[in-house]
Amino acid sequence: MRRYGKNPDEDDVRVRPNRKGNRPRTNIRPKHEDAAEGLVLTVDRGRLTCLIDSRTVTAMKARELGRKSAVVGDRVAVVGDLSGAKDTLARIVRVEARTSTLRRTADDDDPFERVVVANADQLAIVTALADPEPRPRLIDRCLVAAYDAGLDPLLVLTKSDLASADALLESYGTLGVPYIVTNRDELAEGGAAERVREYLTDRMTAFVGHSGVGKTTLVNALVPERRRATGHVNAVTGRGRHTTTSALALPLPGGSGWVIDTPGVRSFGLAHIDPSRVIHAFPDLGPGTDGCPRACSHDEPDCALDAWVADGHADPARLYSLRRLLATRERREGD
Ligand SMILES: Nc1nc2c(ncn2[C@@H]2O[C@H](COP(=O)(O)OP(=O)(O)OP(=O)(O)O)[C@@H](O)[C@H]2O)c(=O)[nH]1
Numbered sequence: 001m002r003r004y005g006k007n008p009d010e011d012d013v014r015v016r017p018n019r020k021g022n023r024p025r026t027n028i029r030p031k032h033e034d035a036a037e038g039l040v041l042t043v044d045r046g047r048l049t050c051l052i053d054s055r056t057v058t059a060m061k062a063r064e065l066g067r068k069s070a071v072v073g074d075r076v077a078v079v080g081d082l083s084g085a086k087d088t089l090a091r092i093v094r095v096e097a098r099t100s101t102l103r104r105t106a107d108d109d110d111p112f113e114r115v116v117v118a119n120a121d122q123l124a125i126v127t128a129l130a131d132p133e134p135r136p137r138l139i140d141r142c143l144v145a146a147y148d149a150g151l152d153p154l155l156v157l158t159k160s161d162l163a164s165a166d167a168l169l170e171s172y173g174t175l176g177v178p179y180i181v182t183n184r185d186e187l188a189e190g191g192a193a194e195r196v197r198e199y200l201t202d203r204m205t206a207f208v209g210h211s212g213v214g215k216t217t218l219v220n221a222l223v224p225e226r227r228r229a230t231g232h233v234n235a236v237t238g239r240g241r242h243t244t245t246s247a248l249a250l251p252l253p254g255g256s257g258w259v260i261d262t263p264g265v266r267s268f269g270l271a272h273i274d275p276s277r278v279i280h281a282f283p284d285l286g287p288g289t290d291g292c293p294r295a296c297s298h299d300e301p302d303c304a305l306d307a308w309v310a311d312g313h314a315d316p317a318r319l320y321s322l323r324r325l326l327a328t329r330e331r332r333e334g335d
Pocket residue numbers: 158159160161162182183184185187209210211212213214215216217218263264
């Protein structure tokens with residue numbers, strides 16, 4: 001799907017005609033038929049680490065990409081020095097069409113969308129049952145972002161050795177979101193990672209969660225090589241992990257899928273959400289929207305869903321859940 005939005009991440013590449021009539025700087029332009037296909041593993045201040053075949057190659061955006069940016073998970077076309085040798089820098093000349101785009105706004109008052117991850121098909125929402133306390137509104141907001149982007153959500157509830165999961169699971173039962181509950185002992189003996197891994201096979205799963213929920217511990221258990229990988233990123237940036245603002249894609253052992261670790265989030269801004277995409281996650285309610293006014297938010301007095309559900313076409317609890325999720329689009333203290 002092509003979109004020409006105001007967001008630079010969404011802009012398609014439009015190479016401006018060269019007014020001065022200068023010759024292009026290299027004779028490879030403009031087609032790059034010989035470009036190699038790469039997968040963006042991480043981004044750090046304009047430097048992108050790409051996986052090409054089995055090499056990691058550092059690259060930067062070619063100027064012809066304009067304002068379009070590549071993010072973690074993007075499939076890109078890369079030219080130049082692809083050896084991956086130290087101090088070499090290749091160029092990304094094309095970002096391939098995305099199958100999905102997970103976005104967040106840094107803050108709802110800041111309408112600028114940031115693409116978090118491209119091409120993921122699942123969003124694992126990691127929440128601790130205690131220490132830190134679960135934040136249902138943050139979970140709901142992550143769910144809305146997942147539904148908006150067309151990703152399947154997965155709830156991972158950690159630290160059940162500290163508190164029960166019952167209350168939280170009750171409020172998510174109606175949504176039918178798959179969940180996994182883990183605890184310290186199970187994490188230590190490997191069972192937790194094993195159960196989580198069952199959901200990750202052959203998928204690209206982005207992990208999000210508030211700082212301190214145990215996301216890193218879990219990702220390390222899933223991807224034993226991770227420590228080395230983060231060590232590498234730190235060596236490049238010379239900075240600690242917490243200052244890394246990019247996500248990091250890590251291959252599951254055996255090539256059976258990808259885990260994308262993202263930096264801990266405090267909030268998940270939803271200024272960009274389109275309610276009509278969220279309702280796709282509620283196929284049972286979809287037909288009830290036929291009588292809605294144009295551009296209905298499905299959370300307003302004229303919404304046709306109320307009467308339709310009252311007529312017995314769907315479970316009222318589902319409509320309640322949809323409304324609860326849609327309501328999280330409005331920012332509140334603590335989001
Ligand atoms: N009791 C208990 N502690 C856990 C569990 N999982 C992780 N922890 C602890 O929780 C703390 C935070 O874990 P991290 O993995 O660093 O959390 P994080 O979500 O990556 O947080 P940031 O690194 O700040 O982004 C660590 O001290 C872990 O040992 C669990 O199941 N039970």
